[in-house]
Amino acid sequence: xxxxxxxxxxxxxxxxxxxxxxxxxxxxxxxxxxxxxxxxxxxxxxxxxxxxxxxxxxxxxxxxxxxxxxxxxxxxxxxxxxxxxxxxxxxxxxxxxxxxxxxxxxxxxxxxxxxxxxxxxxxxxxxxxxxxxxxxxxxxxxxxxxxxxxxxxxxxxxxxxxxxxxxxxxxxxxxxxxxxxxxxxxxxxxxxxxxxxxxxxxxxxxxxxxxxxxxxxxxxxxxxxxxxxxxxxxxxxxxxxxxxxxxxxxxxxxxxxxxxxxxxxxxxxxxxxxxxxxxxxxxxxxxxxxxxxxxxxxxxxxxxxxxxxxxxxxxxxxxxxxxxxxxxxxxxxxxxxxxxxxxxxxxxxxxxxxxxxxxxxxxxxxxxxxxxxxxxxxxxxxxxxxxxxxxxxxxxxxxxxxxxxxxxxxxxxxxxxxxxxxxxxxxxxxxxxxxxxxxxxxxxxxxxxxxxxxxxxxxxxxxxxxxxxx
Amino acid sequence: xxxxxxxxxxxxxxxxxxxxxxxxxxxxxxxxxxxxxxxxxxxxxxxxxxxxxxxxxxxxxxxxxxxxxxxxxxxxxxxxxxxxxxxxxxxxxxxxxxxxxxxxxxxxxxxxxxxxxxxxxxxxxxxxxxxxxxxxxxxxxxxxxxxxxxxxxxxxxxxxxxxxxxxxxxxxxxxxxxxxxxxxxxxxxxxxxxxxxxxxxxxxxxxxxxxxxxxxxxxxxxxxxxxxxxxxxxxxxxxxxxxxxxx
Numbered sequence: 276x277x278x279x280x281x282x283x284x285x286x287x288x289x290x291x292x293x294x295x296x297x298x299x300x301x302x303x304x305x306x307x308x309x310x311x312x313x314x315x316x317x318x319x320x321x322x323x324x325x326x327x328x329x330x331x332x333x334x335x336x337x338x339x340x341x342x343x344x345x346x347x348x349x350x351x352x353x354x355x356x357x358x359x360x361x362x363x364x365x366x367x368x369x370x371x372x373x374x375x376x377x378x379x380x381x382x383x384x385x386x387x388x389x390x391x392x393x394x395x396x397x398x399x400x401x402x403x404x405x406x407x408x409x410x411x412x413x414x415x416x417x418x419x420x421x422x423x424x425x426x427x428x429x430x431x432x433x434x435x436x437x438x439x440x441x442x443x444x445x446x447x448x449x450x451x452x453x454x455x456x457x458x459x460x461x462x463x464x465x466x467x468x469x470x471x472x473x474x475x476x477x478x479x480x481x482x483x484x485x486x487x488x489x490x491x492x493x494x495x496x497x498x499x500x501x502x503x504x505x506x507x508x509x510x511x512x513x514x515x516x517x518x519x520x521x522x523x524x525x526x527x528x529x530x531x532x533x534x535x536x537x538x539x540x541x542x543x544x545x546x547x548x549x550x551x552x553x554x555x556x557x558x559x560x561x562x563x564x565x566x567x568x569x570x571x572x573x574x575x576x577x578x579x580x581x582x583x584x585x586x587x588x589x590x591x592x593x594x595x596x597x598x599x600x601x602x603x604x605x606x607x608x609x610x611x612x613x614x615x616x617x618x619x620x621x622x623x624x625x626x627x628x629x630x631x632x633x634x635x636x637x638x639x640x641x642x643x644x645x646x647x648x649x650x651x652x653x654x655x656x657x658x659x660x661x662x663x664x665x666x667x668x669x670x671x672x673x674x675x676x677x678x679x680x681x682x683x684x685x686x687x688x689x690x691x692x693x694x695x696x697x698x699x700x701x702x703x704x705x706x707x708x709x710x711x712x713x714x715x716x717x718x719x720x721x722x723x724x725x726x727x728x729x730x731x732x733x734x735x736x737x738x739x740x741x742x743x744x745x
Numbered sequence: 746x747x748x749x750x751x752x753x754x755x756x757x758x759x760x761x762x763x764x765x766x767x768x769x770x771x772x773x774x775x776x777x778x779x780x781x782x783x784x785x786x787x788x789x790x791x792x793x794x795x796x797x798x799x800x801x802x803x804x805x806x807x808x809x810x811x812x813x814x815x816x817x818x819x820x821x822x823x824x825x826x827x828x829x830x831x832x833x834x835x836x837x838x839x840x841x842x843x844x845x846x847x848x849x850x851x852x853x854x855x856x857x858x859x860x861x862x863x864x865x866x867x868x869x870x871x872x873x874x875x876x877x878x879x880x881x882x883x884x885x886x887x888x889x890x891x892x893x894x895x896x897x898x899x900x901x902x903x904x905x906x907x908x909x910x911x912x913x914x915x916x917x918x919x920x921x922x923x924x925x926x927x928x929x930x931x932x933x934x935x936x937x938x939x940x941x942x943x944x945x946x947x948x949x950x951x952x953x954x955x956x957x958x959x960x961x962x963x964x965x966x967x968x969x970x971x972x973x974x975x976x977x978x979x980x981x982x983x984x985x986x987x988x989x990x991x992x
Contacts, residue, residue, distance in 0.1 A: 279874075287857070288856070641854055643852075644853075646813070646840070647813060647846050647848075648865060649838070653834070738813045738814075742848070
């Protein structure tokens with residue numbers, strides 16, 4: 276029999292015992308719904324984590340350093356294992372541009388960070404300062420920020436981390452009370468002026484200064500190629516934002532509390548610790564960086580980009596390896612959720628077997644008639660398979676809908692709870708298209724497997740006996 | 746009534762040839778010999794009645810000829826096919842292409858309309874839908890049921906149901922029409938109507954007809970030849986003088 280004919284006959288037969296077949300199909304739906312609900316929770320949670328992590332910039336960022344920086348101090352003077360030129364390069368502006376031109380790289384920006392003195396209302400503070408590229412605006416560390424992000428990449432503006440803001444206002448949070456409201460900090464600080472006192476690096480020929488560092492011998496004993504002077508300068512900065520979270524959680528104790536726009540920071544030519552070490556290698560007046568952050572298009576390409584940068588002779592670091600463990604955790608979670616979800620479907624499949632075996636008993640005579648007028652065993656078998664399959668597809672489709680609805684309800688309920696607890700709403704539930712297809716396909720497959728025994732039994736019926744049956 | 750004479754092949758060839766045909770089965774510890782060494786030959790185009798009392802084995806013989814059952818021993822050859830040697834699949838094809846069957850209880854499928862019942866064999870034969878519908882309409886037209894093609898069997902009288910069953914039996918243009926007590930559930934007037942139709946198909950289409958009945962009068966009126974069975978054995982095979990033994 277042809278497939279359209281089979282489907283038509285199967286549908287007709289299913290309609291004949293509508294109640295029983297509907298109940299069986301609902302059984303399948305419940306099974307599929309539980310599977311979909313379980314898996315979509317798992318997927319939703321993983322997507323939530325991935326989104327968070329991607330936004331945090333941890334997973335798509337590669338930190339590039341000149342290889343020397345990664346060496347231990349003790350080995351730096353070891354000439355026998357001295358770096359060959361291919362292995363070690365200066366991380367300067369041309370290198371940064373070269374990295375930026377690599378495929379899959381969104382941007383490569385120098386990490387400018389230095390410790391310097393800040394003055395606010397005539398009181399001095401010592402703090403680590405870091406520069407942020409304009410792309411950092413989408414970093415979710417700034418989600419809870421009061422005020423605004425830098426108006427431009429060169430604006431004389433500053434964003435403060437909450438703990439530093441507390442320090443400026445002389446507020447020390449009491450032990451046990453872990454949250455100070457950012458809004459309370461922002462009110463007196465936004466728009467205020469902060470003065471940064473820093474050391475500027477100036478090529479020595481241009482302006483001789485008392486701090487001239489002429490002929491500083493390099494670590495490798497190279498001939499000194501350039502010299503510079505250090506001049507003390509001041510820069511007034513307007514406080515535009517107070518950040519709730521810590522955009523640099525990845526850096527641990529070295530994280531900065533004060534942030535400047537990147538281009539502004541570059542233009543200041545602040546003396547950085549790396550300058551002391553790299554002074555001999557700076558062949559031109561191109562800036563040299565201690566490290567460069569590279570943003571990759573998506574986390575999947577991090578490894579490729581890392582390899583390419585390593586080939587260029589730089590050291591790299593990314594948090595990708597840590598994420599592999601997390602992926603394993605999610606795989607195990609999927610497996611568990613999937614197994615629990617499938618259990619209901621297995622129970623439902625027993626319902627299919629039961630329904631079809633009942634149908635064979637009821638339709639014994641009909642099977643006999645069909646065989647008498649020329650139906651082959653295969654025709655009868657296919658017909659029962661088709662009935663099982665139709666129930667499976669219907670059950671699958673309805674089940675996906677129910678599963679989706681359950682997800683929506685739980686999502687809604689959870690978000691009401693989150694809102695009451697003062698958290699932003701989240702999306703825990705994801706039913707991607709592949710899951711829909713997988714669930715319907717799996718339901719169809721399970722139904723066909725359930726139909727194996729009844730269909731075989733129907734096909735083997737002896738027509739003479741079947742016709743005798745009243 | 747005389748014993749069967751050697752069949753003459755002068756006019757037509759053998760459509761059915763059974764040789765020492767046996768169908769035994771066990772019911773508990775007892776062996777039932779439903780068909781016990783039947784040999785017969787039916788020529789193409791013949792109208793034969795299988796007569797006997799209940800349990801004589803006539804329906805069993807018909808089922809063996811129909812390919813619904815397999816002989817325990819012996820052979821039944823229908824148009825050069827040894828049915829005992831066909832696979833289940835081949836037997837189904839044989840039932841589909843060669844045989845048309847009508848039953849005492851009509852055996853229409855209750856959930857289908859007449860048209861759907863009639864075209865069901867064509868579905869198994871994988872005939873296209875449009876062609877199928879035309880053929881079903883034609884077949885129902887032939888038995889005078891064109892107007893009722895969209896009715897379900899339960900909405901029809903017994904005679905109408907049996908006519909629909911006839912239309913279904915004929916839709917694949919079989920060479921062999923097998924009828925198992927076709928008038929058993931009908932009043933005599935309707936029974937006559939059905940039998941007239943069967944005779945018409947036998948005459949007009951040259952179809953070989955084998956009819957099982959326990960009504961001798963019916964057999965005498967329509968069959969050219971009457972084969973009597975008792976206890977699974979052939980006890981008499983005679984030409985029907987009224988019909989002149991001619992198709």
